[in-house]
Amino acid sequence: MPTDPSTVTEQFAAEYARNAVPTMLKAIASIKRYNRFVLLGALATSYLHQAHYLWTQNAGYFAYLVPLIFDAAMVSMLTVVRTSGIAKDAKRGALIVFSGAALLSATINFASPGSLGLRLVFALVVVLVIGVELVAGRIRPDFAAIEAEAAALLTAARDLAAKKQETTDTPANEPAVDITPAAAPAVDTPPAPEPAPVPMHLLPMARFAAVQHEQSTGTPITPVELADRLSVTADTAGHLLAAITTPTRNGTPVNGGAR
Incomplete structure (x- = not known):
C-alpha cells in the first residue's frame, strides 16, 4: 500500500475525476425515480378521493372520469411550464390553465365530507403534486x-x-568525504548542457x-x-x-x- 503523500493524493484525484460524474448521474436518476413515485401516489390519492366524493353526489360513472381529466391536465400544463425551449406565451397560458385546474381539484378535495383536518390533508395533496413537479423540472447537475x-x-x-x-529542499547533514583530486591536463572544453530539470x-x-x-x-x-x-x-x-x-x-x- 503506498505511503507517499503525493502518490496517495494522485490516486485519490484520479479516482475522483473518474467517478464524480457517474456517481452524480446515478444520484440524479434515483431522485427522479422517487419524485415520480411521490407524484403518482399523490395523484392516485387525489383521484380516488375525488371520485369517491363525486360518486356520493350521484355523478355516476363521470365521477371516475372528471378527476382523471383534471389530474392529467395539471401534469401536462406543469410539463409545459418546466420544459426549457418552449415559447413564453405558451408557458404563461399553461400556468393559467394549471392554476385553475389545481384550484378546482383542491376545492373538491376540501369540500368532501369529513373533519376539517382530513379535508385539509386531501386539499394539500394537490399542493404536493405541484411541488413535486416543479422540483423535478429543476433537477440537473x-x-x-x-x-x-x-x-x-x-x-x-x-x-x-x-x-x-x-x-526535500531542506539541507541534510552529510558526512565530509576527503577526496584528493587527481592532476589532470588543462583542457579548455565547454561544459555539456545539462538536461532541463x-x-x-x-x-x-x-x-x-x-x-x-x-x-x-x-x-x-x-x-x-x-x-x-x-x-x-x-x-x-x-x-x-x-x-x-x-x-x-x-x-x-x-x-x-x-x-
Missing part, C-alpha cells in the same frame, strides 16, 4: 459546484506537493490536470493549458507533460507505474 470541488482538490494537492518540496513535486498535479482536462474536453491537454492550470511557465509545463507521457525513464516508470 450543478456544473459550477463540480468545477469548485475539482479546483479545491487540485489546490489541496498543490499545497501538499509544495510542503513536500519544502521538506523536471519538478518532480508537480507531477501528481500535472497528471490530475491532464486526466481531468481529457475527460472534460476529449482532447489531450497542451503545455499552455497545463501551464495555466499549474501557474508555471510553458517550458516547465512542456517538461512535465513529457515526463507524464513517457513510458519509462532509465528503466523506471514515471506515469503511474510501480515504484
Whole structure:
C-alpha cells in the first residue's frame, strides 16, 4: 500500500475525476425515480378521493372520469411550464390553465365530507403534486459546484506537493568525504548542457490536470493549458507533460507505474 503523500493524493484525484460524474448521474436518476413515485401516489390519492366524493353526489360513472381529466391536465400544463425551449406565451397560458385546474381539484378535495383536518390533508395533496413537479423540472447537475470541488482538490494537492518540496529542499547533514583530486591536463572544453530539470513535486498535479482536462474536453491537454492550470511557465509545463507521457525513464516508470 503506498505511503507517499503525493502518490496517495494522485490516486485519490484520479479516482475522483473518474467517478464524480457517474456517481452524480446515478444520484440524479434515483431522485427522479422517487419524485415520480411521490407524484403518482399523490395523484392516485387525489383521484380516488375525488371520485369517491363525486360518486356520493350521484355523478355516476363521470365521477371516475372528471378527476382523471383534471389530474392529467395539471401534469401536462406543469410539463409545459418546466420544459426549457418552449415559447413564453405558451408557458404563461399553461400556468393559467394549471392554476385553475389545481384550484378546482383542491376545492373538491376540501369540500368532501369529513373533519376539517382530513379535508385539509386531501386539499394539500394537490399542493404536493405541484411541488413535486416543479422540483423535478429543476433537477440537473450543478456544473459550477463540480468545477469548485475539482479546483479545491487540485489546490489541496498543490499545497501538499509544495510542503513536500519544502521538506526535500531542506539541507541534510552529510558526512565530509576527503577526496584528493587527481592532476589532470588543462583542457579548455565547454561544459555539456545539462538536461532541463523536471519538478518532480508537480507531477501528481500535472497528471490530475491532464486526466481531468481529457475527460472534460476529449482532447489531450497542451503545455499552455497545463501551464495555466499549474501557474508555471510553458517550458516547465512542456517538461512535465513529457515526463507524464513517457513510458519509462532509465528503466523506471514515471506515469503511474510501480515504484
